[in-house]
Amino acid sequence: MAQAPALPTGFExxxxxxxxxxxxxxxxxxxxxxxxxxxxxxxxxxxLFALDLAVRMMDLTTLEGADTPGKVAALASKAVxxxxxxxxxxxxxxxCVYPNLVQTARERxxxxxxKVASVATxxxxxxxxxxxxxxxxxxxxxxxxxxxxxxxxxGAFLAGRYAKVYDEIVQVKEAIGETHLxxxxxxxELGTYDNVRRASLLAIAxxxxxxxxxxxxxxxxxxxxxxxxxxxxxxxxxxxxxRRVGMKPAGGxxxxxxxxxxxxxxxxxxxxxxxxxDLFRFGxxxxxxxxxxxxxxxxxxxxxxPDYFTID
Amino acid sequence: xxxxxxxxxxxxxxxxxxxxxxxxxREIVTLQDRYGLFVGGEFVEPRSDDYYRTIDPASEExxxxxxxxxxxxxxxxxxxxxxxFEDGWSAATxxxxxxxxxxxxxxxxxxxxxxxxxxxLNGGKPIRESRDVDLPLAAAHFFYYAGWADKLEYAxxxxxxxxLGVAGQIIPWNFPLLMLAWKIAPALAAxxxxxxxxxxxxxxxALLFCDVLRQAELPPGVVNIITGDGATGAxxxxxxxxxxxxxxxxxxxxxxxxxxxGTGKKLTLELGGKAANIIFDxxxxxxxxxxxxxxxxxxQGHVCCAGSRLLVQESIYEPLIEKLxxxxxxxxxxxxxxxNTDVGAINSRQQLDKIEELVAAGKEEGAEIYQPPCRLPEKxxxxxxxxxxxxxxxxxxxxxxxxxxxxxxxxxxxxxxxVEKANNTPYGLSAGVWTEKGSRILWMAQRLEAGVxxxxxxxxxxxxxxxxxxxxxxxxxxxxxxGLEPYLAFDGVESVGG
Numbered sequence: 001m002a003q004a005p006a007l008p009t010g011f012e013x014x015x016x017x018x019x020x021x022x023x024x025x026x027x028x029x030x031x032x033x034x035x036x037x038x039x040x041x042x043x044x045x046x047x048l049f050a051l052d053l054a055v056r057m058m059d060l061t062t063l064e065g066a067d068t069p070g071k072v073a074a075l076a077s078k079a080v081x082x083x084x085x086x087x088x089x090x091x092x093x094x095x096c097v098y099p100n101l102v103q104t105a106r107e108r109x110x111x112x113x114x115k116v117a118s119v120a121t122x123x124x125x126x127x128x129x130x131x132x133x134x135x136x137x138x139x140x141x142x143x144x145x146x147x148x149x150x151x152x153x154x155g156a157f158l159a160g161r162y163a164k165v166y167d168e169i170v171q172v173k174e175a176i177g178e179t180h181l182x183x184x185x186x187x188x189e190l191g192t193y194d195n196v197r198r199a200s201l202l203a204i205a206x207x208x209x210x211x212x213x214x215x216x217x218x219x220x221x222x223x224x225x226x227x228x229x230x231x232x233x234x235x236x237x238x239x240x241x242x243r244r245v246g247m248k249p250a251g252g253x254x255x256x257x258x259x260x261x262x263x264x265x266x267x268x269x270x271x272x273x274x275x276x277x278d279l280f281r282f283g284x285x286x287x288x289x290x291x292x293x294x295x296x297x298x299x300x301x302x303x304x305x306p307d308y309f310t311i312d
Numbered sequence: 313x314x315x316x317x318x319x320x321x322x323x324x325x326x327x328x329x330x331x332x333x334x335x336x337x338r339e340i341v342t343l344q345d346r347y348g349l350f351v352g353g354e355f356v357e358p359r360s361d362d363y364y365r366t367i368d369p370a371s372e373e374x375x376x377x378x379x380x381x382x383x384x385x386x387x388x389x390x391x392x393x394x395x396x397f398e399d400g401w402s403a404a405t406x407x408x409x410x411x412x413x414x415x416x417x418x419x420x421x422x423x424x425x426x427x428x429x430x431x432x433l434n435g436g437k438p439i440r441e442s443r444d445v446d447l448p449l450a451a452a453h454f455f456y457y458a459g460w461a462d463k464l465e466y467a468x469x470x471x472x473x474x475x476l477g478v479a480g481q482i483i484p485w486n487f488p489l490l491m492l493a494w495k496i497a498p499a500l501a502a503x504x505x506x507x508x509x510x511x512x513x514x515x516x517x518a519l520l521f522c523d524v525l526r527q528a529e530l531p532p533g534v535v536n537i538i539t540g541d542g543a544t545g546a547x548x549x550x551x552x553x554x555x556x557x558x559x560x561x562x563x564x565x566x567x568x569x570x571x572x573x574g575t576g577k578k579l580t581l582e583l584g585g586k587a588a589n590i591i592f593d594x595x596x597x598x599x600x601x602x603x604x605x606x607x608x609x610x611x612q613g614h615v616c617c618a619g620s621r622l623l624v625q626e627s628i629y630e631p632l633i634e635k636l637x638x639x640x641x642x643x644x645x646x647x648x649x650x651x652n653t654d655v656g657a658i659n660s661r662q663q664l665d666k667i668e669e670l671v672a673a674g675k676e677e678g679a680e681i682y683q684p685p686c687r688l689p690e691k692x693x694x695x696x697x698x699x700x701x702x703x704x705x706x707x708x709x710x711x712x713x714x715x716x717x718x719x720x721x722x723x724x725x726x727x728x729x730x731v732e733k734a735n736n737t738p739y740g741l742s743a744g745v746w747t748e749k750g751s752r753i754l755w756m757a758q759r760l761e762a763g764v765x766x767x768x769x770x771x772x773x774x775x776x777x778x779x780x781x782x783x784x785x786x787x788x789x790x791x792x793x794x795g796l797e798p799y800l801a802f803d804g805v806e807s808v809g810g
Contacts, residue, residue: 023596024594024595024596024748025596025598025599026596026600026768028768028769029599029602029603029768029769030596030598030599032602033599033602039440039444039651040331040651040652041331041334041651042331042332042334043331043332043334044332046329046330046331046332047332049329050329053326056323232598239634267329268642272325272326272327272328272329273325274325275325275329276323276324276325277323278323278325
């Protein structure tokens with residue numbers, strides 16, 4: 001009798017309760033479904049609710065080589081109080097920065113409840129030795145990050161070395177302990193929806209608290225169909241195991257309308273339970289001002305000049 | 313409006329998020345209190361002097377009075393069409409015919425919102441569908457056949473195609489304007505004139521279409537539209553037409569075929585169906601669920617090619633049914649004019665009775681019923697999207713066409729068994745196959761007795777693709793080059809080089 005090959009080290013796929021079958025994704029159909037959902041008409045108080053939620057779910061992000069303490073301090077202030085002229089606007093969920101700026105962000109957000117997220121693991125490419133990546137993740141937590149946004153090794157993934165991708169996530173998770181882990185798949189480099197689904201399930205199996213679409217460094221990122229595919233993977237895991245994994249589309253969501261469409265997809269795919277910053281985030285930089293502008297439009301009935309919204 | 317609810321250590325999640333209603337405005341549609349019959353380019357009062365009311369099935373409100381055309385009215389319409397055929401239409405250059413078809417197509421596009429609203433108002437279908445499916449496809453049909461009008465010699469080389477004369481056309485209520493386009497576009501492209509009878513319950517878009525014909529300056533009498541019930545249809549079948557094209561129930565189709573036997577009139581029938589939608593265990597599961605939903609709940613299941621029999625491979629049965637049930641809870645049933653509505657109103661009291669009768673039979677026979685929690689409007693005709701599991705092949709709900717939002721689920725073990733069960737029906741209009749395996753799609757397509765087979769999709773239509781049935785689903789094809797043939801006479805084969 002032939003023996004089944006042993007699972008790779010660290011690859012402890014829980015067999016019971018088990019993860020869903022990996023299966024496949026039909027490109028034409030998933031894009032058609034996303035288009036259908038994007039045509040939902042969301043108006044008035046329904047829209048205001050979604051916009052308010054979008055603010056509370058936002059990871060306000062700056063990930064530039066040119067980031068300075070001054071820039072990050074300004075962004076963190078905006079995160080705490082997005083619209084100084086309207087006290088009813090909540091704080092965003094988090095600020096997301098490079099490791100060197102974690103301390104600045106930490107100091108500025110203080111005890112406002114706004115979290116500090118740091119990218120790590122040789123962001124954005126992930127092309128570094130595993131031990132360096134793990135060390136980096138551990139270090140950003142020491143620096144004060146509440147959340148770690150790591151990238152997967154797409155080189156390994158596309159070469160079919162899934163176990164390496166998996167092991168790295170497991171090691172990072174171990175290194176950062178209770179700190180919230182978001183795993184960035186960089187969908188724009190994965191090429192197919194099948195790969196997006198596979199990477200989603202792999203990251204979830206390895207212990208991701210959140211799965212995240214992109215680094216924001218590519219032009220193709222958090223499209224609605226990609227978001228839908230990842231949400232369906234999350235749903236399958238939830239239905240099979242009861243475990244709730246979060247989702248963060250990042251990059252490409254620039255205006256309020258796209259944010260509302262995305263929330264509709266979340267609502268109709270995973271239900272109300274996921275409509276909380278605990279389980280859903282938007283990674284964005286320019287989105288916030290458009291959402292604020294739309295909120296004011298909903299409340300006052302007229303658009304105001306962009307000059308009334310701070311640029312940070 | 314959403315309400316927040318505090319739960320343990322988590323950030324509050326809303327306990328509900330109901331979308332505000334987003335109704336499409338009715339203002340764009342202007343209805344007359346009473347309509348006439350459209351004969352010879354004019355609205356004329358019916359000689360029968362008989363009228364009936366057409367209603368909005370979502371509210372049961374009357375919309376307008378519609379003539380019930382009698383035999384005399386039918387005869388007048390047919391003789392008017394005959395004159396128009398002989399006095400010019402048959403002699404018009406093919407490019408001239410194409411010109412009118414292109415005009416009609418463009419006007420339909422320009423007025424599509426008006427037509428979409430009217431279609432939803434009179435038929436009960438969601439505005440999302442009339443806007444995104446019915447209207448674009450109707451215009452596309454006219455564009456497509458406009459292109460063929462001056463190329464008939466190329467469509468049928470060496471066969472000298474000629475028009476038949478007057479075509480009598482009887483269409484159903486499920487896609488009123490689209491079925492009109494399917495009928496009128498090829499008939500005119502081939503050089504015939506037309507007498508068309510829309511369905512009793514949904515005459516309004518056909519009557520508005522008369523306005524399009526006048527706007528396009530189509531010569532009077534080339535298209536005549538007469539309204540009425542089955543008696544009007546029967547009179548049209550008996551009248552002096554050269555061809556009957558009928559879309560509707562198999563029962564009526566059989567009666568028409570008996571009536572026409574021996575008369576020499578040409579006939580095409582597009583009848584009922586009980587399509588198998590076949591799900592293999594290697595399919596893309598979430599997309600298959602969408603396909604199942606689109607297959608049976610599209611247009612409230614009032615679709616002759618609806619995927620009403622779901623055949624699921626047993627190995628995937630449980631997760632698939634779970635996903636399907638979950639998806640059903642997100643279907644939005646209600647006001648057809650609301651842009652967020654997924655499932656609208658049942659077309660008529662009569663149809664609702666039929667659905668209710670068959671669903672009761674399903675329960676009685678022992679099938680297990682699932683219906684998502686759903687609040688239905690108080691007035692109007694409604695039926696909750698329904699799934700029957702544990703259905704045996706012998707149950708009525710697995711055999712008879714329900715023509716409503718009711719899915720019967722059966723299982724199979726092997727591809728051979730899937731084919732055997734799928735073909736085990738008197739119908740043969742359509743089928744769906746869901747698998748990631750390309751070779752299996754082709755293997756299945758060769759064996760399924762169905763006129764249309766969709767692979768990894770369902771209810772997709774294109775004017776270039778012929779549509780029609782096997783067995784008791786009818787004969788003749790609509791759409792594509794094939795769709796011209798029933799409207800043409802041929803001289804036979806010319807000698808090659810002669």
